[in-house]
Amino acid sequence: MSWSEALFRPQRVAVVGSVGDGKIGRVLVDSLLDGGFTDVVAVNPRGEGVRGIPAVASLSDLPPDDLSVDLVVVASPAATVPDVLHDAGRAGVKTAVVITAGFSETGNVQGEVEILAAARQAGVRVVGPNCAGIANTHHDLFATLETHPPAGEVAFVSQSGALGGAVLSWAEEQGVGISTFVSYGNAADLTEVDFLDALREDDDTRVVALYLETVSNGRRFMDAAARLAAVKPLVVIKSGRSESGGRATQSHTGSLAGADAVYDAALAQCGAIRVSGVEEMFDVCRGFVHLPIPRGRRVAVVTNSGGPGVLAADAGEDAGLSLDAPGPTVLARLRDLLSPVCSLSNPFDLTVQATEDDYHAALEAVLSEYDAAVAINVNTPYLDVTPLARGVVAAARTSGKPIAASFVAGRPAEAALPVLADGGVPNFTTGERAMRVLARMSPPPADRANGDSTESGGWQLTPTSAPQPLPWSRRPTEPEAMAWLRSLDLPVVDHTVARSAEQAVAAARDLNGPVALKVVSAAILHKSDCGGVALNVATEAGVRAAFRRMAALPPKGSFEGVVVSRMIQNPVEAIVGLMTDAQFGPVIAVGLGGIFTEMFRDVVLRVAPVKDEEARRMIEELRGIGVLRGARGSVLRDVGALARLVSRISRLPFEFAGLDELDLNPVFLFERGCAAGDARILRVSDRSDGRSD
């Protein structure tokens, strides 16, 4: 029996902890019994039973040949938990849910280490500690302190117990049925990764929703998420986006939340759908449970009222859907079918006189061309809404394409809701929300499509051969970094290191045109901030003056010369960066140079490595991409060469050990090719002294 089978489909459950009135153990026993799970045994020092269930003083008191307890739910004091796990192991128990709090979340890290050690030794897999329990509605199992949700096809996995509880309490009102619930708390043993793997194979679960504050291991998470998302939708709420949010997540979980943009990239790369909060999560889950996946992003709005139709269309365009007008065939068909007072330009406004047949026919007609539809009905107290809902249901059946409804509002619309529900058409509070659900469910636009960007082995890349060491015994200077890149056949601009003014003048003469000069010194990290860069120097006197000035900049003895390089005329500049994220490891970034990056944050990230095609998609996602495509009369730039450079750089951390950060800024882009104009490299071993951005 696998741990997940034992956890979610146990034969018998033991509850460890006092079952006195108001005690957590009692709440758990009540929850189990009230949920319909009868084979429960109480475990507490006094061997006290309750509500007729058997009781023992210790798990070791279970008859030695009774191996039917698969799951213990632990609510006894923190200090007792390791012993409970040892007892459980001896009694042949496979899994434990530790509700008890007071571990790493309050600073008691040692207690948590002991839990894991006991679990390993006893052969027991542990959920928690500091969690709100688990539930499997299809097994009548509610080993949780929280509300019993209605049964259904959405699994909810939550790092926060309280948020998990809120979701369960809310599920009924939101029309979402739950298959499995897991609150995994401090994740001493089993983590979100294990639950994603288990739920991937759970036939009762069609959609998995996950509330995440942080991940323990970014790459293992990505692998599990990608495996799951390949077979069923994975909807993720990741909190801690903002600075203050990040701060609270940190204090709450004892671990540093990864930078939010990296989470965004990582979730998209493994095919997960990131939503903004619980309301959107419910909406999107309902969409996935009830609707077929749209095949494209063209959506029609069919409404009996102009205003709400327009609000929905606005929301659709904001979410990146296409709400364009119908083609001539559909238009002609609609003209035949509908009254001339109807507006047929998408939104399709059937007016207040819309009938059951109008909704049915109009939806069928538009869905012969569009990928999905939002059916809006705003009802008034004096009209019967049920036939209109029937028209929508009929169209959903015959078209086989997704129709999201918004029949509003309040009492006048109530009669429509059971008709829609019985017909399998999800109804949303507003047309805007219906539209956002379709946007989340729709395939990405063609130029953003997520290709197979992972290596065949997944995200936990093991280098084919042992990674090489970096060639420096200290942090490399700019020319050392540039020389290394050149040795790897990566494109860098022509440059020379001059150690005297005469050498600088000679180098400038060789380059035959205006030059740039940059100081070389291991003591200077940010050359331009201290006057260590001179651009567009066109005369010998200028070169000499710049050299002299720069030679005086570094602390005595640390001046190593000046890089002289050709000025690039009419440059279009990009930046390519590599950083190491605490959760996800190497991350690759590309942006347009200078102010584009700094003012407009026009940078696209991916968890590394990326293949050439994925690097190209990164570049296409830049808002300023037009600059490279020759907008405003500028010259076309070699996007392919930049993509190859990005892809190549993204692989370096897997080929060389100890590479922490790498910045190419600028990378000059030409009509053909590109070349790094500067390189900054930070090794892992440089972090303590050098990381001061």
Next chain:
Amino acid sequence: MSWSEALFRPQRVAVVGSVGDGKIGRVLVDSLLDGGFTDVVAVNPRGEGVRGIPAVASLSDLPPDDLSVDLVVVASPAATVPDVLHDAGRAGVKTAVVITAGFSETGNVQGEVEILAAARQAGVRVVGPNCAGIANTHHDLFATLETHPPAGEVAFVSQSGALGGAVLSWAEEQGVGISTFVSYGNAADLTEVDFLDALREDDDTRVVALYLETVSNGRRFMDAAARLAAVKPLVVIKSGRSESGGRATQSHTGSLAGADAVYDAALAQCGAIRVSGVEEMFDVCRGFVHLPIPRGRRVAVVTNSGGPGVLAADAGEDAGLSLDAPGPTVLARLRDLLSPVCSLSNPFDLTVQATEDDYHAALEAVLSEYDAAVAINVNTPYLDVTPLARGVVAAARTSGKPIAASFVAGRPAEAALPVLADGGVPNFTTGERAMRVLARMSPPPADRANGDSTESGGWQLTPTSAPQPLPWSRRPTEPEAMAWLRSLDLPVVDHTVARSAEQAVAAARDLNGPVALKVVSAAILHKSDCGGVALNVATEAGVRAAFRRMAALPPKGSFEGVVVSRMIQNPVEAIVGLMTDAQFGPVIAVGLGGIFTEMFRDVVLRVAPVKDEEARRMIEELRGIGVLRGARGSVLRDVGALARLVSRISRLPFEFAGLDELDLNPVFLFERGCAAGDARILRVSDRSDGRSD
């Protein structure tokens, strides 16, 4: 008696139209009687009464000395409406609500013209036609086809009848009470402007919400909205933001929706709060009804659960609030008050053990420093939530600052809701929504504060003296436009018009450095698209070649020379534009030049004119403002000079008659001063031939 008094507080109401079963007239009579308004008279050709109310065949059959009917509600066929209005006028009726449809919305514009003519002649003010009626809950008046909402302090004015009905149906569930409802349909006579003015003076209304598809007269609307917003909050949903939305609004109302960005600017300029849809409208209205206005943008989150607290904090930062950590005084106070397991870094996490006193004390402490708070409670079925709600209510009373609550979810939280409601603390579905409400209610950040940007006379500027004519008999060429700007003392770059290659060479020699050359021809609108611009020409031969090439560009006979101007080195470029919006008239725009504007849409608009200070705020709102502030080692630019130019340009349409568009692109910005490098002017009379962008 004013029209608004007669409309919203009539003594007696006549319903014109059949009162047979299922007829609109009958629905209206039922609505009035069921709502508690008893003095209703039915008017229909057969003089048929219903439910005991008196009836006459025509309004002219009312006794001549009975002047007590103040309002007629008209549901008779479209063709009869003008006669009904004439009869009403003769009977001394002041106001009519025309429910009847079939006018401009179906193409029957003439019918609507006749309604207005009849209304004017009869001295009757008209709401509608094609509307869903009006209500005044404080007068038990429900002259509408829609649901009766609970009474309260929010007035709702809707251009769409259906959306108005949906809002009324939804109000109870959303916890919003309605004072007055107006569905104004086609607005043949009374428009949103009239209702805003009436509601400004309505003591029963504390907040006005408005659903708008288009405005009839932008400047009259701005004046009315500004007058209202000066005394009570005005919350606006404006639909038709997107392209397809715009299309539908157009087809729905028969009028062209103004560009959405102009609406955004206009609404902000008159102090209205634009929300994204009906849900946010309800949320914001509840905030304004129940909460004091925050004095600043610093908000604290007090929660019993980390995850939901972080989600709320994320939403707050996204909405531009500050969620920073507490100062040392508050921190020390909280440390004294609370258990050491609480997290005190904002979100303030009181943990699941939070008590009534904890909520009360923590909220009081943080509100001694912060401007507002969101109080979150995620309850579990085994805890009593009412004391916690009492703690929040107590803190709201003693602090006098706004506390928005989010007690969730479902049944476990239900017991808290009446406690919060009785205590005047609004509860929101999620902490994120509570946070967005506070953001909408908070004063704008200091650098965005809306100063008094209007002229004392309001937005319907009448020029102090008669506007002057523009000096050209045809569309001006670039040098003509530049010369005109210079004559107005506006800064333009040094330039000369050369009519021969020799003149061009001489001009270039005078300028003593590289020059720019641009073709002059009335036949060429977009010079750079056809090769009519040469930049950075540094040699005599180059000037000659460029001149020759440009002389050949325009159609024979239309070449008027070449502008020769000095190349600006290391330029920072802005654009300043003036356009005429169909709804709002002159609109002024400023952006950073070139790619910033085109790729990043980094342009800020205002309805013109703007004073210098407001022009400066426009510039500060540019995302790329750092470029002007000397970011990345660039030189500081003269933002003040640019602001003066923007302000001055924004006044030109009021000083000169017939100015339709004006583009200064680029405007070069210097350390001191600025100068237009090019000018394009379109007169109203040029529109037919020249408007091809």
